Amino acid sequence: MRIARFSVDDEVKFGLVEGEGDQPESLEVAEIVGHPFGPVQVTQRRWPLSRVRLLAPVLPSKVIGIGRNYAEHAAELGNEAPGKTDPAVVFLKPSTSVIGPSDAIQYPLGVSFDVQHEAELAVVIGRMCRQVPVARVPDVVLGYTCGNDVTARDLQRAENQWGRAKGFDTFCPLGPWIETELDPGDLAITCTVDGELKQAGRTVQMTRPVADLVSYVSEAMTLLPGDVILTGTPAGVGPIVVGQQVSVGIEGIGNLTNRVVARD
Incomplete structure (x- = not known):
């Protein structure tokens, strides 16, 4: 569905x-x-x-992001990707960052000078759960959608924490819908800016696959229906500027497209 x-x-x-x-x-x-x-x-x-x-397919109580889950992306930013048994890089994006298809990403001019796209597979939780074993993860997942973990890269580097850099209003486009019948193990994921291909990867390149991520996150916090886990981005992240259009495409789901405007 x-x-x-x-x-x-x-x-x-x-x-x-x-x-x-x-x-x-x-x-x-x-x-x-x-x-x-x-x-x-x-x-x-x-x-x-x-x-x-x-509209955004859900209004989550929280969006949980996973950093450096693709080794090539970690390397392009000068970082080492955690191993599968290492602690994952986990951060939160506020619910107020969520927008839907065709909504505008608002560039905070004067606050950040390097806003970047990050195409990601987003997992949508279907029921309240915690401490979920890996084998039971399919029972708690409603489905999957496209996500864009928009990031003020200059603030992320300067502040040594990610909450503000990734938490601006409109910095979490989701959509266009939730696909419930999908195997997330090996899907093509792309990002284009004004039609030019910027990111191209496959979910099989994740260090931690979806089931491991859901289980890992649920060890720490209760997940509620509609909560979203962003699973990391492949290599190729880069800047977006006012006037551009950015589109995330995921095999088996569709395309999520947003324009970039100056924040009021």
Whole structure:
């Protein structure tokens, strides 16, 4: 299933995206009752996807980021990637950083001078859980979506901690929807800026795979329905500037596209 959160006629709803491909003109969205964190019941109400506005597919209580989970990305920034048995690099992005497809990434001019894209596979948690064994991770995952862990790289370097650099409003685009029937083990992941390919990797290159990450994070904190774990970014991160358009694509999910504007 492809689960979307959307706005139509001034109402916000969840629905199932149906049809082939990822082009709006070939798809429609069927409203579901309530939320998707339980049995899904479809109503009779349907709209062409082109008629609705897609929103961030969830409103998480927290976004948990994983740093340096691709060795080549760690190396390009002059860092050593932790080994599979080493402590993972974990950070939090606030819920206020989340935006959806086609929403604008707001560049904090005058505060940062080096904002960068980071294309990532995002894991969406489906039910409350903690201390989840690796073997049980599929039971607590609702599905997967595209994420962009936007980062003020100059602040990250200067401040020796990542909360502010990665926590600005609009610095966590998610979408376009949640794909529930997906094996995350070896998916192509790309990022383009104004149509130019900047990042190209595969999830098989992760040091810690998805199941290990969910289990690891759940050892420390209770995960709630809708919480998101960003799984790290492949090599090729780089700057984005006002006026550009950045797009994250993940095999089996689709594309998440956002423009960059100056913050008011």
